[in-house]
Amino acid sequence: MYFVLGATVLLLVSIGFFAFRSLENLIEESNLVEHTSHVLFQSEQVISILRETESSQRGFIITHDSCFLGSYLETSEQVLPQIGTMDSLLNISPQSMQRERLKRLNHFVIIRLASLRQSLSVASEPPSADQQLRLMARLERGRATMDSVLILLDSMENTEKILLTERVYQKKLLSGDTLGLLTLISMLAIGLFSLAFYSVIQEVIRRQRYEQELKKTVEDLWRSNQDLEQFAYVTSHHFQEPMRKLQTFGNRLMQKYGEALSADTGFLVERMNDLAGQMQLLLDDLLIYTGVGARVNVTSFETLDLSKVFQRVIDTHQRQIGEAGAIIQLDAQPCNIRGNSAQLELLFSQLLQNSLKFVQQNRSPVISIHTFAVPGKEILGSVQEESKKEFVKIVFSDNGIGIESKYYDKVFELFQRLHPKDYPGTGAGLAICKQIVRHHNGYILLSESKIGTTFNLYLPI
Numbered sequence: 001m002y003f004v005l006g007a008t009v010l011l012l013v014s015i016g017f018f019a020f021r022s023l024e025n026l027i028e029e030s031n032l033v034e035h036t037s038h039v040l041f042q043s044e045q046v047i048s049i050l051r052e053t054e055s056s057q058r059g060f061i062i063t064h065d066s067c068f069l070g071s072y073l074e075t076s077e078q079v080l081p082q083i084g085t086m087d088s089l090l091n092i093s094p095q096s097m098q099r100e101r102l103k104r105l106n107h108f109v110i111i112r113l114a115s116l117r118q119s120l121s122v123a124s125e126p127p128s129a130d131q132q133l134r135l136m137a138r139l140e141r142g143r144a145t146m147d148s149v150l151i152l153l154d155s156m157e158n159t160e161k162i163l164l165t166e167r168v169y170q171k172k173l174l175s176g177d178t179l180g181l182l183t184l185i186s187m188l189a190i191g192l193f194s195l196a197f198y199s200v201i202q203e204v205i206r207r208q209r210y211e212q213e214l215k216k217t218v219e220d221l222w223r224s225n226q227d228l229e230q231f232a233y234v235t236s237h238h239f240q241e242p243m244r245k246l247q248t249f250g251n252r253l254m255q256k257y258g259e260a261l262s263a264d265t266g267f268l269v270e271r272m273n274d275l276a277g278q279m280q281l282l283l284d285d286l287l288i289y290t291g292v293g294a295r296v297n298v299t300s301f302e303t304l305d306l307s308k309v310f311q312r313v314i315d316t317h318q319r320q321i322g323e324a325g326a327i328i329q330l331d332a333q334p335c336n337i338r339g340n341s342a343q344l345e346l347l348f349s350q351l352l353q354n355s356l357k358f359v360q361q362n363r364s365p366v367i368s369i370h371t372f373a374v375p376g377k378e379i380l381g382s383v384q385e386e387s388k389k390e391f392v393k394i395v396f397s398d399n400g401i402g403i404e405s406k407y408y409d410k411v412f413e414l415f416q417r418l419h420p421k422d423y424p425g426t427g428a429g430l431a432i433c434k435q436i437v438r439h440h441n442g443y444i445l446l447s448e449s450k451i452g453t454t455f456n457l458y459l460p461i
Contacts, residue, residue, distance in 0.1 A: 029171040036164040061123040115142040307332040326365035347436045350429040355398035370395045397454040408446045
C-alpha cells in the first residue's frame with residue numbers, strides 16, 4: 001500500500017512539474033504575443049502621428065491658419081516619445097536587426113521633423129519666386145525622408161508580423177500540449193487515487209482481519225493461562241494433604257521407632273522429612289502465586305490508603321524487625337489507590353522479609369519506603385495508553401547484599417534463587433510480588449543502587 005501511495009505521489013509530482021513548466025512556457029509565449037502586438041501598435045501610432053503632423057504642416061502652408069499650426073506643434077511633440085516607447089519595448093525583447101532599424105528610424109524622424117520646421121519657416125517668408133523654389137525643394141526633400149521612414153517602419157512591421165505569426169502558432173501548440181497534459185494529469189490522478197483508495201480499503205480490511213485474529217489469539221491465550229493457573233492452583237492445593245500426611249507419618253515413625261532404627265535408616269527418614277517440608281513450602285508459595293489472579297477479581301478492588309497498608313505490614317512483622325535490629329524509615333504520604341488489601345499487604349510483606357533476610361552479617365538492616373505521585377510517561381516500559389495516567393511511585397530500598405544488574409529480570413521468575421546455599425527460601429517471593437503488581441495494572445522494576453537493593457513500584461491512582 002505504501003509503495004502504491006509513494007509511487008502515486010511521485011508520479012503526480014513529476015507530471016505536475018512538467019505541467020507547471022508547460023504553463024510557464026504558455027504564459028511566456030502569451031506575453032511575447034502581447035509584446036509583439038504592442039510593438040505593431042506603437043509602429044502604427046508613429047506613422048499616424050507623422051502623417052497628422054505633415055497634414056497640419058500642409059494645411060498651414062496653404063491656408064496660413066493658426067489652427068493648423070497648433071495641431072502641427074502638438075503632434076510633432078508626440079513623435080519622439082512614441083519612438084522612445086518603441087525603444088523600451090524592443091529593449092525587453094531585443095533583436096539586433098530591429099534595434100538597428102529603430103536607430104535609423106529615429107535618425108530619419110529627427111531629420112523629417114527638422115525638415116518640417118524648415119518648410120514652415122520658408123512658408124512664413126514673404127511670397128517670392130525664390131521663396132517658392134526653396135519651399136518646393138524643402139518639401140521634396142521632406143517627402144524623400146518620409147519615404148525612408150515609411151520603408152523602415154514597413155520593414156519593422158513585417159518583421160514583427162512574422163514574429164507574431166510564429167508566436168501565435170507556438171502559443172496554440174503550447175495551449176494544446178498544456179490542455180493534453182492537464183487532461184492526462186486528471187486521468188492519472190483519478191486512476192492513481194482510485195488505486196490508492198482501493199489499496200487503503202484492502203489494507204483496512206487486512207488490518208481488521210488481523211485484529212480479529214489477534215483478538216481471538218489473545219482470548220485463547222487468556223483462557224489457556226486461566227486454565228493453567230487453575231490447574232496449578234488445584235494441583236498445588238490437592239498436593240497439600242498428601243504432603244502433610246507424608247510429614248506426619250515420617251514424624252510418627254521417628255517418634256515411635258526412632259531408637260530401633262539404624263543410623264542410616266534414621267538419616268533417610270529425617271532427610272525425607274526435610275524434603276517433604278521443602279516441598280510443602282514450594283506448594284504453599286505456588287498456591288499463593290497461582291491464587292493472585294484466580295481468587296481475587298479486579299471488580300472486588302476497594303479504595304485503600306497505602307500509608308495504612310504499610311503500617312499494618314510493619315506491625316505484623318514487628319517481632320522479626322526487633323530481632324534483626326532493623327530500622328524502618330517510612331515516608332509515605334497519605335495516598336489512595338484501588339486495590340486488594342490482602343494482596344498489597346502480601347506484596348510489601350514479601351519485600352520486607354527479603355530485606356530482613358538478605359543482609360550481611362553484623363549489619364543492622366535499614367529499610368526505606370518513600371511514596372510520591374508521578375505521570376505514567378516516567379515509567380520505563382509503560383504502554384502509550386498509560387502515559388497520561390497518574391501513578392503512585394513506591395521506592396522500597398535497603399542496605400542488604402544487593403542484586404547484580406544482570407539478574408534484574410531473572411529474580412522475578414518463579415523459583416529462581418541467586419543464593420540457594422547461603423539463604424533459605426523457595427525463590428518465589430519476587431515472582432509473587434510481580435504477579436500482584438501486574439494484577440493491579442502496575443509495574444515493579446529494579447534500579448541501580450550503590451548499597452543494597454532498590455525496588456521502584458508503580459501503582460495506578
